[in-house]
Amino acid sequence: MVLKVSSCPYCDLKIFFRIELSDITTERFPAPVYIVHKNGICDQLSTFYVDSKLRISYSTKEKKEGAIKTLHTIDKP
Numbered sequence: 001m002v003l004k005v006s007s008c009p010y011c012d013l014k015i016f017f018r019i020e021l022s023d024i025t026t027e028r029f030p031a032p033v034y035i036v037h038k039n040g041i042c043d044q045l046s047t048f049y050v051d052s053k054l055r056i057s058y059s060t061k062e063k064k065e066g067a068i069k070t071l072h073t074i075d076k077p
């Protein structure tokens, strides 16, 4: 599990989530994963793309095809 720090494409607040290789399809990179910003206010789903080392490439508000997991953000660790 890798802890990631990024920002929500909807509200721009800092977000934290944990991800591992089994959360994505490794057929091609960058690979999409759905992230739900769980803070009781935003709660929006966006798509984040990560590379083979689970580094975030980019994110988008759109729900893109190809993700196999939906991850929820966690409180600041």
Ligand SMILES: [Zn+2]
Pocket: 008, 009, 010, 011, 012, 013, 037, 042, 043, 044
């Ligand atoms: Zn948000």
